[in-house]
Amino acid sequence: MFGKLTVIKIFCEDLDTMAAFYRDRLGLKIREEYPGVSVVFDTGHDGELIIQKGTQPNALAFTQVDIPAAHEALGDLGPTDVFPHKTGERFEITDPEGNQLIFVNA
Secondary structure: OOOEEEEEEEEEOOHHHHHHHHHHHOOOEEEEEEOOOEEEEEEEOOEEEEEEEOOOOOEEEEEOOOHHHHHHHOHHHOOOOOEEEOOEEEEEEEOOOOOEEEEEOO
């Protein structure tokens, strides 16, 4: 496995309804809020669920990744170049359905 799956980003049309569902029905606590754009929930164990307005493919992020080893191991899938991330370095690939998979070394 390449690190820990710690971030899931779901795109949606109705941000307010989705945020209310995860906050009020599932009891997730809001970590950060960007009105009209996205809401970041704390899922526990250093994880995040991001609800973001839009129709892009969903995204999953793996953290604590050995970037050089993972980039080489996934080289046949056409990964992006390694580039800076707010907490280190990252690269991305897409799964067979076009969802974004992000690998971060922090």
